[in-house]
Amino acid sequence: MEEIFRAIVLGIIQGTTEFIPVSSTAHLRIIPALLGWKDIGAAYSAVMQIGTLVATLIYFRNDIINLINGFLGAFKKKDFLTNSESRNFILIILGTIPIGVCGLLFKRFIEGDARGLYVISAALILLAVILFIAEKVGSRKKDLSEITVKDGLIIGFAQALALIPGSSRSGVTITAGLFRGLKRDVAARFSFLLSIPAIGLSGLYELYKERDLLLNENLLSLTVATVVSGIVGYLSIAFLISYLKTKSNMVFIIYRIALGILILILLSQGILSNLE
Numbered sequence: 001m002e003e004i005f006r007a008i009v010l011g012i013i014q015g016t017t018e019f020i021p022v023s024s025t026a027h028l029r030i031i032p033a034l035l036g037w038k039d040i041g042a043a044y045s046a047v048m049q050i051g052t053l054v055a056t057l058i059y060f061r062n063d064i065i066n067l068i069n070g071f072l073g074a075f076k077k078k079d080f081l082t083n084s085e086s087r088n089f090i091l092i093i094l095g096t097i098p099i100g101v102c103g104l105l106f107k108r109f110i111e112g113d114a115r116g117l118y119v120i121s122a123a124l125i126l127l128a129v130i131l132f133i134a135e136k137v138g139s140r141k142k143d144l145s146e147i148t149v150k151d152g153l154i155i156g157f158a159q160a161l162a163l164i165p166g167s168s169r170s171g172v173t174i175t176a177g178l179f180r181g182l183k184r185d186v187a188a189r190f191s192f193l194l195s196i197p198a199i200g201l202s203g204l205y206e207l208y209k210e211r212d213l214l215l216n217e218n219l220l221s222l223t224v225a226t227v228v229s230g231i232v233g234y235l236s237i238a239f240l241i242s243y244l245k246t247k248s249n250m251v252f253i254i255y256r257i258a259l260g261i262l263i264l265i266l267l268s269q270g271i272l273s274n275l276e
Contacts, residue, residue, distance in 0.1 A: 006037060007221035010048065011228025018052040018229070019192060019236045021131065021171030021252050022259070026120045029165065030263060033117075033272055042111040046206040047222060051230030053199045056192055059237045063193060067092070084145035088190070091149065095156020096197040102160045103202065115165050116274045117263050123166030124260035128253045131175045135248055138178035144186050151180040152190075159194060166260075169195055170240075174249070184244035192237060 013031055017024040028045055032038070057064065070085020081087045103110065113119070142151070158176035162169035170191050177187025266272040 007224040011225040014229035015232025023168040025165040043206040043210040050203040051226035052233035055233035091152025098160040120166035121260040121263040124256045128256035134178035139181040
């Protein structure tokens, strides 16, 4: 029963923080540590993201169908960039390449030293500052249909920064979208669509790579955590899209800075250990 309770808590953390720009990795490191639980590791976390992937697929099912239909229609005409759905479909595919390449090149560092709490706290605070600047300088005028090739590629390259624990996948891509002039909710929507291939590939890769450990020893808890993360993740997507239509990211910026400082305080007091 204790294992199931832990899985439910982890699922709630993952589903809540995957889409809100506050870093799911940071919370999956900090909260279990404060509760006296060991670090679940990057593999468990990546597989748990499959739940939030399913939530994304369900929530954005109409967008996904439009993107695919737009691409197929453009394929027949051999004109892939004029139609916005086709253009965005291609940009999502291209935008996945940087995070895939960087993930393979720096895999050992990402799963090891990068999960240290000093790295996480620094990433939380630094990205908050950059997001604050993006909020101030971004024009916030572009809709999804107005995303250019340059916009999509820049956001795609920015997504690779999400490999740094504490940065937040949605955080870095929404920030890049704001710098490129996207409306807040549009930046979030494109961010979530862009995350689909990356989350799917990383989750399936880790599930295959660590299949003996994850499936034989943690199958029940991993299943519970994944289902819970999917349910909570769907609600988080709906919340953030609606929230950003009328409000700024300021509350998340303040939260990130406060959390980063709190981690440093807890580390200095010996309440948390950098690598556990």
